[in-house]
Amino acid sequence: MTHLHSKRLSGLGPGRVLATVVGLLAALVLGASGEADASAGPSPVAAPRWTDQPHGFASLAGGTTGGAGGRVVTVTDQASLARYAAAEEPYVIRVSGAIAVEPFGSDIVVASNKTIIGVGDTGEIVHGELHLNPGTSNVIIRNLTIRDSYVEGDWDGKTTDFDAIQMDTADHVWIDHNRFTHMGDGLLDIRKDSRYITVSYNQFTNHNKAFGIGWTTNVLTEITIDHNWFTGTKQRNPSADNCAYAHLYNNYLAAQVADGDPTWTYGNWSRGRTRMVIENSYYDGVQHPYQADATAELVQRGSILKHTTGRTDAWGTAFDPRDFYAYRLDPAAAVPALVTRFSGPQKQIGGVTLRVPADYATVQAAVDAVPDGNTVPVTIAVAPGTYRAKVFIPASKPNIVLQGTGQDRSDTVIVYDTPAEYGGSTGSATVRIAANDVTARNLTFSNDFDEAAVELNGEQALAMKTTGDRIVFEDTAFLGNQDTLMTxxxxxxxxxxxxxxxxxxxxxxxxxxxxxxxxxxxxxxxxxxxxxxxxxxxxxxxxxxxxxxxxxxxxxxxxxxxxxxxxxxxxxxxxxxxxxxxxxxxxxxxxxxxxxxxxxxxxxxxxxxxxxxxxxxxxxxxxxxxxxxxxxxxxxxxxxxxxxxxxxxxxxxxxxxxxx
CATH class of the missing domain: 2.160.20.10 (Single-stranded right-handed beta-helix, Pectin lyase-like)
Structure with missing residues (x-):
């Protein structure tokens, strides 16, 4: 496996550093591929910056798909959120607006095979916890704000256990682009041998105990922690206890709470027998930026320390994350600008992507998963291939984007061969769009009925029929003979x-x-x-x-x-x-x-x-x-x-x- 590298930023003048950071920001906005680390030497692109698929340890051992393959639902109240989150079957659950949880500090239990994602950047869970019970597997939590279960006067969290997210012995969990603030105990507690976890692009703010991992004597947890912003927090940024592998990179720790505590105010802590690797992070005004128990291992490379005091421990060999997965490593100098801009909920992430055939066997199955009365765009991403089947998008399912994912529109073909003899224009159409606000891109629609070879009274054979309003076709092909495209x-x-x-x-x-x-x-x-x-x-x-x-x-x-x-x-x-x-x-x-x-x-x-x-x-x-x-x-x-x-x-x- 090879990776893209870049030279260190040290030695560059201020103007060149700024230009480099601006370029990285532009690349992030465009979703450019590639990675960089502190070593020299060119090599090919390895991984995109972010996608709708998990990276790091959550991508291993079968991967993390959340509610993929299940129905998409939108919730605006606690009862609906609780019902779908705890269901046995998979769901993609979109949280629209703020949901206030009652009683104060209560749990919303999240069962296996769920995606919970905020709509745009508006999805909030207020004074409630998302809780993953032992044995829970395959969960994605993205693009949410979880806030305000703090009990006044309980700064140390001794009387409540109102975390933002808590999991015990869970596996394959991706926590991405969330904002956690002002909760009752920890913001994020990953406990008791939870495995294959990735925590990326989140904000941890205004809190004492930010992010704890462990509470076990076993050494099983594998966790990736990248591009997170810790600000206004005191300790556990994170604390990793008895982790088999803890990979921390490109995190930004700044504006730490300063209350004079000489021990329990710190940045990253490798505890017990944890093997921790820290790469290209940025610590500004942090006491004890990174430290390790004598029984633990900690490797640090490429990070920047600014206005810091206290421990910067590094000993042992830990592990090489590239033995497990490819990843993009940004220069530490770019981290404050990147992380402050792109961590936390993002409007462009709040949509939902349904993948065919990875998550849904057919295009029609993905369409069927879209909720009636859909108000938020849902992308159906269709992999290259020939799909010989009819597709119908009914009027009840607006706001769908049908997207081919090949290099060319000819890579992804939806085709059938029905002539108008069987149901007129409606019956012959390979694809029929009755909904409003549907967009199709990078696809080929075909009706390959051979009018020359078959003697029929009607030779109409539609590739596409639309009756909805505000329909867009971009970079598409329509193949047929008589009546190919009916609008x-x-x-x-x-x-x-x-x-x-x-x-x-x-x-x-x-x-x-x-x-x-x-x-x-x-x-x-x-x-x-x-x-x-x-x-x-x-x-x-x-x-x-x-x-x-x-x-x-x-x-x-x-x-x-x-x-x-x-x-x-x-x-x-x-x-x-x-x-x-x-x-x-x-x-x-x-x-x-x-x-x-x-x-x-x-x-x-x-x-x-x-x-x-x-x-x-x-x-x-x-x-x-x-x-x-x-x-x-x-x-x-x-x-x-x-x-x-x-x-x-x-x-x-x-x-x-x-x-x-």
Missing amino acids: DSPKLTTVSRVYVRDSYIEGDVDFVYGRATTVIERSVIKALSRGSATNNGYITAASTWTGNPYGFLITDSRIVSDAPAGSFHLGRPWHPGGEPEAVAQVLIRDTKLPAAIKASPWTDMSGFSWRDARFTEYRNYGPGAEVTADRPQMSDADARAHTVADYLRGSDDWAPHARH
Whole structure:
């Protein structure tokens, strides 16, 4: 196993140190990969800074997945939190807002296979404890504030045992990006041979006994403690008693409580027979920064001591953490800036990611796990592969992000082969999105029904059908023949909006159709040849409600084709069921057109004249863009009111294009 190293910061001038820290902050914001330690010599990237997956000891021996594979629920009250946390089955439990626990100081028991995560940075548990009983396994606690069970006058915690989190003989626990403050005894107590624990990016504040590990004569606990901020605390920062392996790195200890206690005011303590390794941490104004019992071992390297007094023990060989796992090691000089900014609850962490197939066997199973009435984005991360199954996102499950995780959209394909013979457009669609606020990225959607090989009356075979509002497709591909992509709405007079960007769409007959307001920007549309010399098909078949001024906009894109010159239509007006109020509106602008496009590119459909529809072009170019009498051109003045923003704005000022 190899790792990325960087030179020590010692010897750099103040300007270069600042530049280095700023660069590290930028890398953190972008989620850059790689690691650095105090040694010299280059080597490849090893690990990302943070992800939704645990690192360190919690990642070993089968790993820690929490409630992955279970339902996602959002709780706002104590009864719901207690019920789901103690359930036998796995749950991903999102805590929204502050939950006040009664009676004061009471436990919320957390059973195995649970993820408890704060929504955004607002999730709080007030004057209550999360408690993991002996035998509890596979728990993730992230992005929460747990606060205020302190009993006035009990600074030493002698009369209460109101910890923020307490566990006894638990295993595989990841505690990440939380804020612990002002509790009744310890902030975090990891006790009695608990194993495979990682504690990362937390804040420990305003307290006496911050973080204790041990209360056992056995030497079993393996724990990783990194990028935590201890401020306004007195002792146990942490205290590690009889740990088999305690790896502490990139922690920041500052503003220690100064009450004159010569012994029980300290930073890190390796106690009993603990083997402790401390790397690249930062101690500012700390009494006894790190110390070890004579029976323990402590190795320290690369840390910075500023305004410190007292013990800095180091003896024995302890262990090499890299024998167990890869990790990113930041320079100690960067730690105060990194940890103060990125520890504690983070808005960007408060979402939930459901992984397919690691946690859910199918995409549909992950969709089903999303709660009805979902108000917080849930990401369904789909690993590279071909998934031959239909997917339906019902209207009751909004705010889903469907994300392919491969290098290219072609790496992750959702495909099926149903034609419209079996259930019309709805029944044939490989993927159907009825919910609002759904985004799909880096994916391919396909219907590989072979219309040439099978004799059926209906040859429609949709790759995608949407009826929801505020649907976004980024870096996606839609593969099919007839009716590949249908963007629709629940009923004629309801306006739904769809934004397609940096994508690829292919087909032959009416392969972009429906009544939704749809913008296709910076994309490639391929008009497939059906072998005809004169008529190979129609790109669009809009059915825009006559009361909606905005139907389809294709802009800043390229239409390509393998069809003969002059054999493809730009579109025709679709009036479903002969509906006279469905009057197609299509504008194709600033787009390159191939020679396959006809000189008269619009045509009639089912007795409805194309001349009664709202078909126009503006500033198109390429061999198929020659202006003729049968090609209405939009004026400059009208074009200024037919931009991407105009099509998508609606009454809520929706602007997904503005994110780019």
